[in-house]
Amino acid sequence: MYQAPLPQEYADLSPEEADARIVAAKQKLGKRLVILGHHYQRDEIIKHADYRGDSYKLAKDANLHPEADYIVFCGVHFMAESADILTPDNQVVILPNLAAGCSMADMANLFQVRKCWAELEKVLGGVRREASGVESGTRSESNLQSSISPPDTRRPTPDASRVIPVTYINSAANLKAFVGEHGGTVCTSTNAPTAVKWALEQGDKVLFFPDQHLGRNTGVRLGYDPETDMVVWDPFKPLGGNTEEDLVRAKFILWKGHCSVHGRFTVEQVRKARVDYPTVKVLVHPECPIEVVRESDYNGSTEYIIKTVQASEPGSVWAIGTEINLVSRLAKEHPDKTIFCLDPQICPCSTMYRIHPSFLCWALENLAEGRVVNQIKVPEKVTYWAKEALTRMLTVCA
Numbered sequence: 001m002y003q004a005p006l007p008q009e010y011a012d013l014s015p016e017e018a019d020a021r022i023v024a025a026k027q028k029l030g031k032r033l034v035i036l037g038h039h040y041q042r043d044e045i046i047k048h049a050d051y052r053g054d055s056y057k058l059a060k061d062a063n064l065h066p067e068a069d070y071i072v073f074c075g076v077h078f079m080a081e082s083a084d085i086l087t088p089d090n091q092v093v094i095l096p097n098l099a100a101g102c103s104m105a106d107m108a109n110l111f112q113v114r115k116c117w118a119e120l121e122k123v124l125g126g127v128r129r130e131a132s133g134v135e136s137g138t139r140s141e142s143n144l145q146s147s148i149s150p151p152d153t154r155r156p157t158p159d160a161s162r163v164i165p166v167t168y169i170n171s172a173a174n175l176k177a178f179v180g181e182h183g184g185t186v187c188t189s190t191n192a193p194t195a196v197k198w199a200l201e202q203g204d205k206v207l208f209f210p211d212q213h214l215g216r217n218t219g220v221r222l223g224y225d226p227e228t229d230m231v232v233w234d235p236f237k238p239l240g241g242n243t244e245e246d247l248v249r250a251k252f253i254l255w256k257g258h259c260s261v262h263g264r265f266t267v268e269q270v271r272k273a274r275v276d277y278p279t280v281k282v283l284v285h286p287e288c289p290i291e292v293v294r295e296s297d298y299n300g301s302t303e304y305i306i307k308t309v310q311a312s313e314p315g316s317v318w319a320i321g322t323e324i325n326l327v328s329r330l331a332k333e334h335p336d337k338t339i340f341c342l343d344p345q346i347c348p349c350s351t352m353y354r355i356h357p358s359f360l361c362w363a364l365e366n367l368a369e370g371r372v373v374n375q376i377k378v379p380e381k382v383t384y385w386a387k388e389a390l391t392r393m394l395t396v397c398a
C-alpha cells in the first residue's frame with residue numbers, strides 16, 4: 001500500500017527525540033491505546049509494545065482489551081487486518097507505516113486463487129457443496145461476534161471436488177474470506193499440523209497457500225511424502241504447471257510462495273555451523289526449505305523457537321534460522337548461551353523494518369490529538385467470511 005512521506009518534523013527526529021515523544025504520547029493516551037509488537041520488530045519499537053508475539057499470539061492479544069479505542073499494530077499489513085477482523089467495530093486498528101507488507105502474502109492474490117480453484121474444479125470434478133458444514137457450530141462457540149447478517153449459507157458454492165483450502169495466516173484478508181467461504185481454515189506455523197489434519201478429514205486434498213515450505217514441512221510432519229503426495233501450483237502456468245494426473249494423485253497442492261527471509265537459509269549454513277560449533281543445536285522456522293529443516297535439530301514457530309531457547313541449559317549453543325531482530329534479542333536476553341543466526345549476512349524482514357520509530361511517533365501523536373491516521377479497515381463482506389475462517393482455526397486448533 002502507498003504510504004505518504006512523513007512530515008519533515010518526524011523525518012528529522014533523532015532516535016532519542018522519537019523515543020521520548022512516543023513515551024509521552026503513550027502516556028497521554030493511557031488505557032485508550034494498546035500497542036502490539038511482532039517479534040521481528042527492532043528493539044526501539046518492541047520496547048514500547050504492551051504485547052509482543054508472533055502473528056497468531058498477537059491476533060489473540062488484539063482481542064484482550066475491549067476498552068481500548070486504538071490498537072496500534074507494529075507488524076505488517078495482514079496482521080493488522082486480522083486484528084481488525086477479530087476486534088469489535090468500535091476499535092480502530094492502525095498500522096504505523098502502510099508500506100509494511102509481507103512479500104510472501106503478496107505472492108497469492110484473490111484473482112489467482114479463484115482461477116486456481118476453477119481449474120481444480122474442472123480437473124477434479126465439481127462436487128457442489130453448501131458452504132455451511134462446521135460454520136454454524138464454530139460461530140456459536142466463538143466469543144467473536146459478527147457485525148453483519150450471515151449470507152444465505154444454503155446457496156451452493158463452487159467446490160473443486162473435495163479440496164479443502166487452507167491459508168497461512170500470512171495472507172490478505174480476502175484470501176482468508178475465500179477460505180472461510182469454501183469450508184477451509186486459516187493456520188499458523190504453530191498449529192499448521194492440526195489445521196491440515198483437520199482439513200484432510202473434511203476432504204481428499206488440501207490446497208495450501210501462500211507458503212509452499214510451511215505446507216510441505218507440515219505434510220511431511222504428518223507422514224506424507226513430498227515427492228509422491230505433493231505438487232506445487234505455479235499461478236503463472238496453466239494447471240499450475242501440473243498434469244491432470246499429477247493433480248488427481250496429489251494430497252497436497254502447494255502454492256508457489258515463500259518467505260524472503262526464511263527462504264535464504266541453506267543446508268551449507270547448517271553444515272558450517274556444525275563444523276564451527278560441534279555442540280551446536282540448529283533450530284529453524286518451518287518456512288525454511290525442507291532440506292534445511294531436515295538438516296536441523298528442531299523446527300517450529302517463532303514462539304516455539306523462543307521457548308526452546310529459554311528452556312535450554314546455560315552454556316548451550318544455538319544456530320537459529322529465523323529473522324535477525326529476534327535472534328539478536330534472544331542472544332541479548334540469554335548471555336549465558338551462545339546464540340547466533342545461521343545466515344552470516346544480516347537477514348532482517350525488510351517490510352517489518354519499515355515500522356520506524358518516527359512512524360510510530362507520528363501515528364501516536366496524531367491519535368493523542370484525536371486524529372486517526374493509517375487505519376486498517378477490512379470491508380464488511382470480507383470480514384464476515386474471514387472471521388469464519390479465523391474462528392474455525394481457533395476452534396479446530398484450540
Ligand code: SF4
Nearest residue numbers: 102103104259261349
Ligand atoms: S518474515 Fe517473511 S513471512 Fe514474515 S512478514 Fe517478513 S516476509 Fe512476510
